[in-house]
Amino acid sequence: MRLALSAGIGGLLFGYDTGVISGALLYIREDFEQVDRKTWLQELILSMAVAGAIGGAAIGGWISDRFGRKRSILLADVLFAVGALVMAFAPAPVMIILGRILVGLGVGMTSMTAPLYISEASPARIRGALVSTNGLLITGGQFLSYLINLAFTKTSWTWRWMLGIAAVPALFQLILMLSLPESPRWLYRHNKEEEARSILEKIFPANEVDDEMNALKLSVEAEKADEHAIGDNLIQKLKGALSNVVVRRGLYAGITVQVPHQFAGFASNETALALSLITSGLNAVGSIVSMVFVDRYGRRRLMLVSMVGIILYLVSLSIIFLEAASHAPKVNQLDTNSIPNTTCCSYISTPKPSSGNCMSCLKAGCGFCSNTANEYSPGTCWNSPRNKEIGAVGHGSKTVVQANSGSWRLFS
Structure with a gap:
């Protein structure tokens, strides 16, 4: 043991x-x-x-x-x-x-x-x-x-x-x-x-040692015989094993x-x-x-x-996961478009962005900022999910976003 x-x-x-x-x-x-x-x-x-x-x-x-x-x-x-x-x-x-x-x-x-x-x-x-x-x-x-x-x-x-x-x-x-x-x-x-x-x-107990030595001898001899039949070098051994x-x-x-x-x-x-x-x-x-x-x-x-x-x-x-993706929080189009220099351009260019949700925002390579009043309510799709310099104020019940403030929740 x-x-x-x-x-x-x-x-x-x-x-x-x-x-x-x-x-x-x-x-x-x-x-x-x-x-x-x-x-x-x-x-x-x-x-x-x-x-x-x-x-x-x-x-x-x-x-x-x-x-x-x-x-x-x-x-x-x-x-x-x-x-x-x-x-x-x-x-x-x-x-x-x-x-x-x-x-x-x-x-x-x-x-x-x-x-x-x-x-x-x-x-x-x-x-x-x-x-x-x-x-x-x-x-x-x-x-x-x-x-x-x-x-x-x-x-x-x-x-x-x-x-x-x-x-x-x-x-x-x-x-x-x-x-x-x-x-x-x-x-x-x-x-x-x-x-x-x-x-x-x-x-092992003393009465089993001889049997184990004999078993070890037979096993090693059989192993050597197999190796000799397969080949001596590594390439030959791999080829023989995989065959x-x-x-x-x-x-x-x-x-x-x-x-x-x-x-x-x-x-x-x-x-x-x-x-x-x-x-x-x-x-x-x-x-x-x-x-x-x-x-x-x-x-x-x-x-x-x-x-x-x-x-x-x-x-x-x-x-x-499929169910969670299909029921992900929607994107609030008004808030997303109204925050200067932070709107996710690649998301806006996707087909039917107005009907998109958090998952479609993430698939576009952007960050989804959730609603702080209720994280299951519509949020915003932002251009730079890891930009430490972001400092903007959302609309309605959106959170105030400040660098390193800890007051925002960003999924990216």
Whole structure:
């Protein structure tokens, strides 16, 4: 359990990184005007961790096979901790991007190596549950990231704290991993049979160690035979693996499962953080359910049940969003046209602007300013949703809009 939980901190780092940036970016945009104005910079900050993770996963497999699972995780911890600190003290967006790349490398390496390390050191009868601790800690990391995001929203360093504090669990895992053994399977494969046996003696009862050693021997020999048949270099191995219909179907299924998780987003800082907190909390609950039943009912059955649930709820969300869009507050054409230099030209040029609503205003690339008397009543469509210099007075029950006054509600 100590080995599984210690290695599983890699999952927590993975989950924390994927969750924290959604909240941190909201405040990075406030500190760096160029990030706020240039969407490609925002996309670069978000995507560089993914790019780093792709590279980390690619080299992580080679490192873990060559130097061991333990050393691969230790290296990932160093990369993650350094990347988190680089982001925390970043003087410019380019340093945030560099930090994201380093963090991504660490995430990619640990997301591949940690489950492998746990599975190779786990008894078969509880292997599924122990490997699931990594998944539980991924969702736990996401939940933790949203809690930390909420905790630091009122501090002066906001996003710096959000990103920099990730170095703490990375260093904690590094310390724990130093006291843990190498994977017995990796040791056996590299002709270190006595070391492998000594580790298995700590995991299994004495009367089961010989059986486990025999099983390990047969498994490693079969693996080597398969590799020899496929080919010795990476290209040959990939080609051989992808030519297997079972491997291909598993790969397609795994990719398909991940895609639906990436679609929804919310504009409000507080709403985005709160909803993400709820989702990540339920993710953690789902991971616990998986741990309880995965070894009893199998991986495939749980996957099918979860996919049915995902499909049903995504369809439900789509219907809700469509209904919300069609019933969005109308645009008050009189107020919109009467405020000098702020009317959204692209909205006015759309077909039938007089019958438009908040959603049609946003689709035109403008900002919708709601009615303060009743946010469901008609509002105004403004030209520059993030213009800090706006200072105008609306008509009727409209709010007085002043820069940084906090007395306006703008949806963009």
